[in-house]
Structure formats: structure tokens, C-alpha cells
Amino acid sequence: MKIDMSVGLWQIGRVMIAVVALVLVALATAAPSPAVASPERNFAAGLSASERRTFETYMSARRFYNLTLDEFWDEVSEKRAARRKKRAADQAITAKDYAKGFPPDYTGPKLSADLAKRWAKFQEAQAEKKPPREPLPGVDDFLAHAREQFGFVPERIAEREFKRRYAREALRVGLTKEQVVRVYALETSGLGTADMVAGIHPITKKGTPISTAIGYAQLLSANSTSELVKHGPGFIARLKDMAARARTEDARKKYQRKAQILTRMLAVSKSVPNEWSRHQALGRTAKGYGIHAINIDGDIGPWLQVLKLLGLKELADKRGKTRLSGAEIELMNLAGPATGLEMMTPAGRAATTPNFFERGAYGRNTIVRGKTGAELLKALDERMDTNVKNDGAVLFAQVFDEVAAEMARD
Incomplete structure (x- = not known):
């Protein structure tokens, strides 16, 4: 048999798996299978003989479908590792370096509506027996840990003033209104507050945290640690300078105390190796939440978040991408700095998005699924176009204009 090598390896494997699956499905329908794994076995035990055969056939097909998924994602991982080696060797990356297509859809036998409903209800009952997952922390948790671990109570200011300071910092370091406001519009739906946590509606405050992402740029707790390691000494020096120039004793003491606390936070951040995985681990601790x-x-908040965005721009500058749109900055924010830049290359724009995201992240993030790199960039732009019309983004744009005019007069 001649094999078309332009076909993904996972697709070749899928054909082989399908042949085996047909054999095993036939066996499943021929006789009751004692090998159906619990809780499937427990559910099957309560079915009629006819229903059991249908259910076991379905589960066999689902198991082998999962194998085809594994085949696909294994190839994605192998291709990604190969691209890393080529980049390290300064070799060009081409279309052949990417897995083709998308995760396969399930096309096997289905359960009847009634049986599917009963199976779903059974699974829900099984899930309820498991210990509940530890809830993710929210703003109150971050504040409590900051107070307990460092004696730190963040200075809360009005949203308009927070936006003013954010805009001034952004313009000072060379970011544009378009870049910052459009990132804000996508990350927070154009409604975000300084203390917005992912999963919590910024206006109604309803919902539950889905990650530690916070603020206008939605930094994760690990991002806070990483940025503090990079910029903490500068922040501390800046606070000390503000203390020296303070007009009142209360202001002087306030800035001095912030500098002292940030010094302790920086020491904690530097107590682990300067690696993303270690910052992630620290970010899941009480001290990490406090930071x-x-x-x-x-x-500190506007400085930290603006410099996170600036870091993306500076990396792009080094790679020869000197003019970034808001959507391109967001792509780097979403996929990771280096991966986002890769998606902007001709080969990356044509490649499908599974090549750029881990399996779980691809499954969770609806905006990335079923697209090429170019299509994802377009989708980000379109969502930004919608969200910049929302109240928070409109106000942010107005504030940027005001601050730019003030800075021009200085």
C-alpha cells in the first residue's frame, strides 16, 4: 500500500486504530464484556441485555476515538519539540514542521437519547461522591495573604485614577493607546476594574474565579512573581525616590513602607530559581498569592502590568517585529511571547491553532479552536472591535487622550 506522506502521522495511525476498533466493537456486541472498566461496569450492570450491548459498543468506540486523539496530540507535541530544535539551530521553519488539521471529531455509534441521559445522570452522581476541588483564590484571598504574609494592604484608588496612572506609565515607556486599550478590551471585555479576577464579572461581581488572572492585563500569580524578579529593584528605587520627594510626612512614610514590603516580596520571589515553572509553583502558595x-x-499595579506588556513589545522588537497591533500583543499574551511571534510568521499564520496550544488549553479556550494562526489573529481583532465600545474601554481611551495632552504640555 502506498502511503501519502503529506497526511499527518496521526491520520495513518487513526486508520490502523479504526481497523482494530471494528474488531473489538464486533467482539463487544457478540458477548458481554467483563472488561468494561468501573464505573462503566457498574452502570452496565443495571441495563438490559440489549442496552448493555449498545452501551459496550459505544464505550469501545469512544475508547478508540480517544486513542486517535492521543495520536493527533502526540504528533503535535513531537512537531513542537522539533521546531524548538530548529529555532535553536537558527533553521527556517516551514509548513512541514506543523501538524496538519484539527483534533478528529467523534463519528462512531451514539447512545439513544434516553440511554445517554441515564449515563450522564450516573456520571454526575459519581462525580458528587468525589471530594470537591479546592476553589481557586479570589481578590479577598490575595488581600488576606498579602496582609498575613507581608503586612501589606494595597492602596485602593478610584478606577479613573488607576487608568490615568496606567496610561501615563504606558505612554512613558512607549506603548500606544491602541495597544493598551485593545488588550484591555479583550482581556476584560472592555469593562474591567483594577481588581477584576478572571471568572468574576467586574460590574455585578458574580461568578467564581477560573484562574488567578487579575487586573487590566489579567496577569497570573506566576506573572507577578516573574515581573517582580525583573523589575522589583527598579520599583523599590522608584518608591524610595517618591518618599524622598514627598510633601507630607504621611506620604513619605507610605512610600517608605511600600518599598520595605516590596523588598521582602522580592526576596521571596528570588528565593526560587528564575524559571517559569518555579514561579508557577510559588504563585500557588500563600506568599505567592500575597505578592x-x-x-x-x-x-505598583500600573507599573507592573504596563511593564509586562512592554516586555512583549521588546521581545518583538528584538525579533524584527517593530510595530505591533493590539491584537498582535494579545496574541503573544494569549499563546506565550515566543509562540505568539511564531504565529505571525507566514508558516505560523497558515498553521492550525492546535500547533500552538497545549491540549487542555486548546479545549478550554473557545476563541482558539478550529482556526489557523491568521484566523485567530482576525478573531482577536474582531472581538476587540466589539469590546472597545464598552464603557470601561471608552473611558480608558478618553483618559489616554487626556494624559497624552498633559504630557505634551509638560
Whole structure:
């Protein structure tokens, strides 16, 4: 048999798996299978003989469908590892370096509506028996850990003033209104507050946290640690300078105390190796959550989040991409800095999005699924176009214009 090598390896494997699956499905329908794994076996035990055969056939097909998914994602991982080696060797990346297509859809036998409903209800009952997952922390948790671990209470300021400080910092370091406001519009739906946590509606405050992402740029707790390691000494020096120039004793003491607390936070951040995985681990501890609260502070928060965005721009500058749109910055924010830049290359724009995201992230993030790199960039732009019309984004744009005019007069 001649094999078309332009076909993904996972697709070749899928054909082989399908042949085996047909054989095993036939066996499943021929006789009751004692090998159906629990809780499937427990559910099947309560079915009639006819229903059991249908259910076991379905589960066999689903198991082999899952194998085809594994085949696909294995190839994605192998291709990604190969691209890393080529980049390290300064070799060009072409279309052949990407897996083709998307995760396969399930096309096997289905359960009847009634049987599917009963199976779903059974699974829900089984899930209820498991210990509930530890809830993700929210703003109150970050504030509590900041107070307990560092004696830190972030200075809360009005949203308009937070936006003013954010805009001034952004313009000072060379970011544009378009870049910052459009990232804000996508990350927060154009409604975000300084203390907005992912999963919580910024206006109604309803919902539950789905990650530690916080603020206008939605930094994760690990981001806060990483940025503090990079910029903490500069922040501390800046706070000390503000203390020296303070006009009142209360202001002087306030800035001095922030500098002292940030010095302790920096020491904790530097107590682990300067690696993303270690920052992630620290970010899941009480101290990491306490550090994360600096995003809410009226002085430190704007500095931290703006410099995170600036870091993306600076990396792009080094790679020769000197003019970034808001959507391109967001692509780097969403997929990771280096991966986002890769998606902007001709080969990356044509490649499908599974090549750029981990399996779980691809499944969770609806905006990335079923697209090429170019289509994802377009989708980000379109969502930004919608969200910049929302109240928070409109106000942010107005504030940027006001601050730009003030800076021009200075």
C-alpha cells in the first residue's frame, strides 16, 4: 500500500486504530464484556441485555476515538519539540514542521437519547461522591495573604485614577493607546476594574474565579512573581525616590513602607530559581498569592502590568517585529511571547491553532479552536472591535487622550 506522506502521522495511525476498533466493537456486541472498566461496569450492570450491548459498543468506540486523539496530540507535541530544535539551530521553519488539521471529531455509534441521559445522570452522581476541588483564590484571598504574609494592604484608588496612572506609565515607556486599550478590551471585555479576577464579572461581581488572572492585563500569580524578579529593584528605587520627594510626612512614610514590603516580596520571589515553572509553583502558595496583590495597588499595579506588556513589545522588537497591533500583543499574551511571534510568521499564520496550544488549553479556550494562526489573529481583532465600545474601554481611551495632552504640555 502506498502511503501519502503529506497526511499527518496521526491520520495513518487513526486508520490502523479504526481497523482494530471494528474488531473489538464486533467482539463487544457478540458477548458481554467483563472488561468494561468501573464505573462503566457498574452502570452496565443495571441495563438490559440489549442496552448493555449498545452501551459496550459505544464505550469501545469512544475508547478508540480517544486513542486517535492521543495520536493527533502526540504528533503535535513531537512537531513542537522539533521546531524548538530548529529555532535553536537558527533553521527556517516551514509548513512541514506543523501538524496538519484539527483534533478528529467523534463519528462512531451514539447512545439513544434516553440511554445517554441515564449515563450522564450516573456520571454526575459519581462525580458528587468525589471530594470537591479546592476553589481557586479570589481578590479577598490575595488581600488576606498579602496582609498575613507581608503586612501589606494595597492602596485602593478610584478606577479613573488607576487608568490615568496606567496610561501615563504606558505612554512613558512607549506603548500606544491602541495597544493598551485593545488588550484591555479583550482581556476584560472592555469593562474591567483594577481588581477584576478572571471568572468574576467586574460590574455585578458574580461568578467564581477560573484562574488567578487579575487586573487590566489579567496577569497570573506566576506573572507577578516573574515581573517582580525583573523589575522589583527598579520599583523599590522608584518608591524610595517618591518618599524622598514627598510633601507630607504621611506620604513619605507610605512610600517608605511600600518599598520595605516590596523588598521582602522580592526576596521571596528570588528565593526560587528564575524559571517559569518555579514561579508557577510559588504563585500557588500563600506568599505567592500575597505578592499577587501588588497588582491592585495604585502605585505598583500600573507599573507592573504596563511593564509586562512592554516586555512583549521588546521581545518583538528584538525579533524584527517593530510595530505591533493590539491584537498582535494579545496574541503573544494569549499563546506565550515566543509562540505568539511564531504565529505571525507566514508558516505560523497558515498553521492550525492546535500547533500552538497545549491540549487542555486548546479545549478550554473557545476563541482558539478550529482556526489557523491568521484566523485567530482576525478573531482577536474582531472581538476587540466589539469590546472597545464598552464603557470601561471608552473611558480608558478618553483618559489616554487626556494624559497624552498633559504630557505634551509638560
